[in-house]
Amino acid sequence: MTFDRYGSDVLSGQTPPTAHHRRRPVSRPQPAEAGLVVEDVTSGWVGAVVRVEKSGGMHVVVLEDRSGRRRTFPLGAGFWVDGSPVLLTPPVAPATPTAPGRTASGSRAVAGARARVARGSRIWVEGKHDAELVEKVWGDDLRVEGVVVELLDGVDNLAEALAEFRPTPDRRVGVLVDHLVAGSKEKRLTDEALRTVRPGTVMVLGHPYVDVWQAVRPERVGLDTWPVIERGTEWKRGILRELGWPAAEQADVARGWQRILRSVRSYADLEPSLLGRVEELIDFVTAD
Numbered sequence: 421m422t423f424d425r426y427g428s429d430v431l432s433g434q435t436p437p438t439a440h441h442r443r444r445p446v447s448r449p450q451p452a453e454a455g456l457v458v459e460d461v462t463s464g465w466v467g468a469v470v471r472v473e474k475s476g477g478m479h480v481v482v483l484e485d486r487s488g489r490r491r492t493f494p495l496g497a498g499f500w501v502d503g504s505p506v507l508l509t510p511p512v513a514p515a516t517p518t519a520p521g522r523t524a525s526g527s528r529a530v531a532g533a534r535a536r537v538a539r540g541s542r543i544w545v546e547g548k549h550d551a552e553l554v555e556k557v558w559g560d561d562l563r564v565e566g567v568v569v570e571l572l573d574g575v576d577n578l579a580e581a582l583a584e585f586r587p588t589p590d591r592r593v594g595v596l597v598d599h600l601v602a603g604s605k606e607k608r609l610t611d612e613a614l615r616t617v618r619p620g621t622v623m624v625l626g627h628p629y630v631d632v633w634q635a636v637r638p639e640r641v642g643l644d645t646w647p648v649i650e651r652g653t654e655w656k657r658g659i660l661r662e663l664g665w666p667a668a669e670q671a672d673v674a675r676g677w678q679r680i681l682r683s684v685r686s687y688a689d690l691e692p693s694l695l696g697r698v699e700e701l702i703d704f705v706t707a708d
Contacts, residue, residue, distance in 0.1 A: 447506055447507040448507065450499075451509050451511045452481045452508045452511055453511045454469055454470065454682065455640065456468065456501065457501070457642055458481075458499045459499060459500045460483070460493050460498060465485065467490075468483065470484045479510055480493060480494055481495050481508055486642070486663055486664035487665065523558075523561055524556065524557045524558070524686045524687065538567075539705065540590060541591055541705035542570055542593050543562075543567055543570070543595075543705055544571070544581070544594070544596070545571060546571075546596070546597060548571065549633070549681075550598070551569050551571055552677075553635070554569055555569065556681060557698075565706050567702065575605075576609060578613040579609070579613040579616055582613055582616060582622060588621055589620060589621060591621075592622065592705050593622045594622075594624075594625070594700075594702070595624040595625070596627075596697060597624060598626065599627075599631075600627065606626065610624045610626075623700070625701055627697055628693060631655055631656065633680055635690055636680055636683065636691075640683040640684065641679070646659070656673050659676075660676045
């Protein structure tokens with residue numbers, strides 16, 4: 421099931437205006453920021469903003485629909501966002517900060533800071549998508565702290581990887597695990613692995629989601645909630661089909677994830693159940 425936040429008729433439910441009293445909704449200015457979902461009223465095209473560019477001496481906005489198709493429209497009036505008319509304007513360029521700004525994770529940015537020499541401690545994540553999401557939101561913080569994020573390639577390899585790494589109090593490992601809930605395979609494997617290491621040298625934390633995709637707030641991709649995928653169906657491809665995106669090949673999965681990742685602008689676009697866990701792991705591997 422796909423979610424249509426606009427309905428089939430954006431003008432339905434309105435009383436037809438008369439010549440005596442014509443009331444038109446006032447369009448509010450709306451910067452066309454990447455990822456913003458808008459509708460072109462004339463054509464009915466609904467899509468997310470990909471970019472704003474100049475063409476023929478005027479600004480145009482490129483919109484991408486659920487199927488990955490793109491169309492270009494003149495920037496200005498004639499669009500709706502969340503059921504209200506808007507006047508699309510060029511995105512606001514970030515002002516030159518006069519005081520320390522914030523990183524994507526919400527931390528205070530350190531102006532002119534260089535990446536610290538890597539610590540002996542590490543953060544391990546299960547796969548590439550987890551690593552890319554952590555980098556997008558916490559990358560600046562991790563470079564300042566000298567923390568390297570490495571791929572574990574599945575929790576099945578955790579005990580073996582820990583035996584090879586040999587963690588110590590000065591060389592710790594923080595592990596982020598998908599679907600770490602009571603009774604799951606992931607919970608059993610991590611408990612077994614923790615019994616093989618010295619207490620206080622390894623911290624395993626997880627989120628309840630089947631995949632890290634679900635840690636992105638669903639409204640960022642135009643959904644109310646992430647759909648439930650039937651057992652026996654490959655989860656990521658099932659999600660792509662529910663979104664109406666191509667899902668036939670592995671390349672479609674990769675492109676789908678990049679679309680989701682592009683929709684993440686900061687920590688505010690992630691679920692708290694992931695935010696807290698990553699912050700705890702960073703604190704663990706950087707503590708003196």
